[in-house]
Amino acid sequence: MTLRAGILSDTHLTRPDSRFKRQVRQCFAGCDMIIHAGDITNPSVLEVFQGVEVKAVHGNMCGEPVRRLYPASQVFQLGTFTIGLTHGAGMGMDIENRLFDLFPEADCMIYGHTHHPSIQHYGSVLMINPGSFQATSRFGAPGTYAILEAGDTLEATLHQIPQVP
DSSP states (O other): OOEEEEEEOOOOOSSOOHHHHHHHHHHSTTOSEEEEOSOOOSGGGGGGGTTSEEEEOOOTTOOHHHHHHSOSEEEEEETTEEEEEEOOTTSOSOHHHHHHHHOTTOSEEEOOSSOOOEEEEETTEEEEEOOOSSOOOTTOOOOEEEEEEESSSEEEEEEEOOOOO
16 A cells, blocks of 8 residues: 655745645645655644554744644654655755664654755665745745655655635
């Protein structure tokens, strides 16, 4: 059986508005789990994922309410795979290399912070940055997210958020 996880980061919202809710429904339909790589900024943002297991960490833009609810990093299982999750703030310009120190046994490492979407393979390790779920450019660059599928192998894809009214 293949498990499907939706990955997002850097939502930077004070509350989940109706546009965000429509985007979430469209982007993460059929996901068994949601993984948020930090900068949630308000706990209510994750309430839109009710009924689906959520794994989340706080980021550098999160206040005390989010920091009390979610750790700076965590390790969990997705199927038979070990996933390491952190935001990445404070790890310097070389976040990817520092992740190996933080999650030495992980099959997949997920981080955010940079707002630059990326999927890389480092040997047998899959590294994912879903980018920012919110458009972050004054030039109208759309937000991005990732889908991770865990079956016999781990497969990840990056996606642009569809424009919804």
